[in-house]
Amino acid sequence: MARGVRLHCWGDWALFTRPEMKVERVSYDAMTPSAARGVLEAVYWKPEIRWVIDSITVLQPIHFTSVRRNEVKDKISQDTAARVMKTGSGKLGITAADPDMRQQRAALLLREVGYIIDAHFKILSGPENAAKHLDQFNRRARRGACFTRPYLGCREFAAHFALLESDSVAPEPHESLRGERDLGWMLHDIDFTHDKQARFFRAHMRDGLIAVPGLDEATA
Amino acid sequence: MILQRLVEHYDRLEGAGEGKLVPPGFSSQKVSFCIVLERDGSLNSFSSMQREENGKWRPSQLALPGNTKSSGSGENPCFLWDRTNYLLGWTSDPDLKKITRAPKLFEAFTRRHLRYQAHFADARYDALCCFLKAWNPALVEQHLQQLEGISRDCGVFRIAGEQAYLHQLFPMPGDWDAEKPKSKRSSVTTSGQCLVTGQSSEIARLHKPEIKGVFNAPPRGVPFVSMDKAAYSSYGKDQSHNAPVGTVAVFKYANALNHLLSLRERRVGLGDATIVFWADHSEPALEDCVAMLFGNLPGAADEDAPPGEDKQRVDEARVLLTQLRDGTRNAPVKPDGEPTKFYILGLSPNASRLSVRLWIEASAPELERRLGEHLSDLALKSNFDERPLSLRMLANATGRYQPSGKTKFDPKNVSPQLVGELARSVLTGAAYPQSFLATMVRRIRSDSYVGFERVSAMKACLVRNSRLRGAPQEISVELDTQQTDVAYRCGRLFALLEKAQIAALGKELNSTIKDKFFAAASATPALIFPRLFRVNTHHLAKLKQGSRSFYVNAFGELMSEPFIFPRQLSLEQQGRFFIGYFQERQYRAVAEKTISEETVDTDE
Numbered sequence: 161m162a163r164g165v166r167l168h169c170w171g172d173w174a175l176f177t178r179p180e181m182k183v184e185r186v187s188y189d190a191m192t193p194s195a196a197r198g199v200l201e202a203v204y205w206k207p208e209i210r211w212v213i214d215s216i217t218v219l220q221p222i223h224f225t226s227v228r229r230n231e232v233k234d235k236i237s238q239d240t241a242a243r244v245m246k247t248g249s250g251k252l253g254i255t256a257a258d259p260d261m262r263q264q265r266a267a268l269l270l271r272e273v274g275y276i277i278d279a280h281f282k283i284l285s286g287p288e289n290a291a292k293h294l295d296q297f298n299r300r301a302r303r304g305a306c307f308t309r310p311y312l313g314c315r316e317f318a319a320h321f322a323l324l325e326s327d328s329v330a331p332e333p334h335e336s337l338r339g340e341r342d343l344g345w346m347l348h349d350i351d352f353t354h355d356k357q358a359r360f361f362r363a364h365m366r367d368g369l370i371a372v373p374g375l376d377e378a379t380a
Numbered sequence: 381m382i383l384q385r386l387v388e389h390y391d392r393l394e395g396a397g398e399g400k401l402v403p404p405g406f407s408s409q410k411v412s413f414c415i416v417l418e419r420d421g422s423l424n425s426f427s428s429m430q431r432e433e434n435g436k437w438r439p440s441q442l443a444l445p446g447n448t449k450s451s452g453s454g455e456n457p458c459f460l461w462d463r464t465n466y467l468l469g470w471t472s473d474p475d476l477k478k479i480t481r482a483p484k485l486f487e488a489f490t491r492r493h494l495r496y497q498a499h500f501a502d503a504r505y506d507a508l509c510c511f512l513k514a515w516n517p518a519l520v521e522q523h524l525q526q527l528e529g530i531s532r533d534c535g536v537f538r539i540a541g542e543q544a545y546l547h548q549l550f551p552m553p554g555d556w557d558a559e560k561p562k563s564k565r566s567s568v569t570t571s572g573q574c575l576v577t578g579q580s581s582e583i584a585r586l587h588k589p590e591i592k593g594v595f596n597a598p599p600r601g602v603p604f605v606s607m608d609k610a611a612y613s614s615y616g617k618d619q620s621h622n623a624p625v626g627t628v629a630v631f632k633y634a635n636a637l638n639h640l641l642s643l644r645e646r647r648v649g650l651g652d653a654t655i656v657f658w659a660d661h662s663e664p665a666l667e668d669c670v671a672m673l674f675g676n677l678p679g680a681a682d683e684d685a686p687p688g689e690d691k692q693r694v695d696e697a698r699v700l701l702t703q704l705r706d707g708t709r710n711a712p713v714k715p716d717g718e719p720t721k722f723y724i725l726g727l728s729p730n731a732s733r734l735s736v737r738l739w740i741e742a743s744a745p746e747l748e749r750r751l752g753e754h755l756s757d758l759a760l761k762s763n764f765d766e767r768p769l770s771l772r773m774l775a776n777a778t779g780r781y782q783p784s785g786k787t788k789f790d791p792k793n794v795s796p797q798l799v800g801e802l803a804r805s806v807l808t809g810a811a812y813p814q815s816f817l818a819t820m821v822r823r824i825r826s827d828s829y830v831g832f833e834r835v836s837a838m839k840a841c842l843v844r845n846s847r848l849r850g851a852p853q854e855i856s857v858e859l860d861t862q863q864t865d866v867a868y869r870c871g872r873l874f875a876l877l878e879k880a881q882i883a884a885l886g887k888e889l890n891s892t893i894k895d896k897f898f899a900a901a902s903a904t905p906a907l908i909f910p911r912l913f914r915v916n917t918h919h920l921a922k923l924k925q926g927s928r929s930f931y932v933n934a935f936g937e938l939m940s941e942p943f944i945f946p947r948q949l950s951l952e953q954q955g956r957f958f959i960g961y962f963q964e965r966q967y968r969a970v971a972e973k974t975i976s977e978e979t980v981d982t983d984e
Binding site: 178179180183184186226233235263264268343345356359362 | 381382572573576577578605607609610611612614615616622623624625731733734735736737738739804808810
């Protein structure tokens with residue numbers, strides 16, 4: 161496809177949080193389209209384009225592990241931030257070292273993951289120059305450039321990435337992923353145009369490949 | 381997936397007509413007494429609804445209309461059931477504030493029920509209304525003796541001579557809660573896509589009923605999904621709108637989970653986690669097997685089953701475990717040809733929340749294969765009754781050995797996460813926790829007790845680790861005289877040396893070489909074994925010719941493949957040392973029954 165890209169990303173840890181289990185985090189079995197979009201946007205994004213995920217291929221067997229971490233229970237309030245901005249000084253930080261703030265939260269996350277993201281982009285505004293955007297993405301992905309480090313679900317789980325050229329051989333999914341697996345209703349993305357509603361789609365994994373429908377079809 | 385599988389389980393139970401499942405619109409409550417009325421509305425008696433369980437009287441769990449009472453100081457009478465302060469205007473609580481409040485609550489109860497008298501227009505409901513009108517909280521004094529001990533929980537109504545309770549005869553009116561103040565009612569209903577069913581439906585703001593039955597969790601129940609602190613909310617959503625689940629789905633999954641947690645044999649406490657497991661098709665043999673593996677004997681707490689049936693299930697489960705270990709099992713298949721799927725969920729409490737520690741979905745053949753793998757990794761021959769080792773026994777064996785204590789091993793030093801991690805390794809086929817082997821070896825070195833459970837655990841770790849590394853090494857279940865591994869032979873050697881010492885010097889020894897040198901010999905054989913051999917010559921000199929030549933031959937056979945004592949043994953090699961020691965002792969105990977000083981009692 162003229163606007164299609166293939167990116168291979170992998171990492172030691174991943175946590176694609178299920179919305180219903182977001183306090184004591186439990187991960188989905190595989191990468192969500194919104195996480196995949198996050199990886200692509202970290203490599204290259206401009207307000208003129210929007211990435212649309214076509215499919216996600218799972219490469220490594222799905223292994224879970226459980227960890228417990230200290231986290232904080234509050235967010236920094238907007239008023240505090242505004243005040244500090246105005247006055248130019250003040251205390252903004254919340255740390256887990258403070259026993260009032262500390263909350264210990266368990267997480268059930270994935271180990272040793274690898275994915276191939278197939279996506280294309282839509283041009284929202286500006287000149288209809290798909291080749292320019294595509295070329296920029298490819299160049300950046302080839303040399304490993306990114307605005308911020310891509311991550312697998314949570315910021316602390318950094319991802320490695322490599323561009324899959326059209327002529328290169330893609331890694332094969334692990335043999336334990338053969339066959340058909342039903343992954344249930346997976347988070348597709350957050351619909352920012354409709355009051356930030358979460359959208360879900362029925363995910364089926366066939367030999368490691370998850371076909372992702374468009375966001376409009378995911379609307380019930 | 382977890383919520384979805386629970387919802388499917390609810391649908392399946394409902395379809396099968398499971399009696400104990402809570403139907404929609406109801407909730408499960410503890411009921412300890414029943415007010416029996418005459419047909420004209422006068423009081424007949426107060427009867428107890430408690431049942432005996434393990435020698436204690438426990439309230440019955442009934443499905444009652446409406447939700448669980450919410451906390452707070454508002455007045456919210458329930459339909460045809462409630463606590464004594466609403467039903468009778470009296471409370472056994474000594475708190476003065478509660479005593480003064482009780483008559484007001486009784487009045488609210490009476491008012492609400494009287495309002496629907498015309499709606500029902502039934503003689504039995506009229507009897508109730510007569511009773512409520514005539515009742516005065518002061519009348520409780522006359523019946524204090526009857527109420528004693530049974531007035532703690534909720535009460536229901538019944539007409540004398542009839543079987544059914546009043547709440548079973550009359551459906552709850554739809555506008556029962558219409559009186560609640562607007563702020564308490566979730567009047568603003570949002571709709572969105574439910575993440576369990578995928579349909580657009582009304583989204584629940586709070587996930588009730590709460591989950592009860594998790595060990596060490598607050599007994600009043602904990603919601604499974606709750607975002608109560610600011611840091612847990614995203615995108616400007618509040619509470620459970622962060623995770624849109626339809627109200628019907630919430631009801632189903634919460635009740636399915638509560639139902640599972642209430643079944644004693646489908647719920648196991650492992651360390652700090654509570655594990656529930658279920659199958660999508662009835663497979664009692666395999667379910668019992670998994671229960672036994674965790675450490676629960678099937679049928680142990682089921683008071684309705686006659687004792688004979690329990691033993692049969694225990695035996696069936698044992699047979700199945702043996703078949704799994706030997707790989708001789710043919711997996712049964714469901715009528716539609718699909719293999720049964722098993723679901724295992726491990727929960728542990730964390731503050732006022734529940735965290736998911738373990739979630740496994742496996743088809744029955746896959747689960748059997750993993751169980752069989754674990755059992756064959758663990759298999760070890762012992763001269764005593766071969767009880768199948770449960771995970772709890774294995775984890776407890778990392779505690780300190782107490783020969784005269786209440787339990788064989790001191791549970792204080794056993795890590796609570798270990799059992800949960802062991803369960804995960806067994807059920808997913810992954811490696812055992814790394815600390816397991818290390819803790820076991822360390823424990824043996826400190827208290828010198830080389831027992832069946834500990835040796836089985838070490839063998840399982842070694843076999844599985846080597847297999848997962850890609851270089852499988854077999855360790856036999858009983859003594860292997862052909863094994864050339866140096867550490868293994870050192871262990872065997874130590875057993876023979878100890879045996880020679882006991883044979884020569886008698887049972888009255890204050891300390892054998894095991895007490896003094898066991899730990900050091902397992903870590904640094906090159907330093908210790910020459911000393912032991914030097915002392916051994918003196919022991920052999922004391923023996924009669926027959927015994928002496930027996931030992932000399934045994935040593936010769938062991939050292940037939942010459943080796944140099946290693947300076948140090950690694951952790952895994954120390955494990956093999958202990959396995960060699962154990963297996964040699966077991967073999968000699970059986971083979972040489974004639975030697976009277978054989979005191980192998982320290983190993984079981």
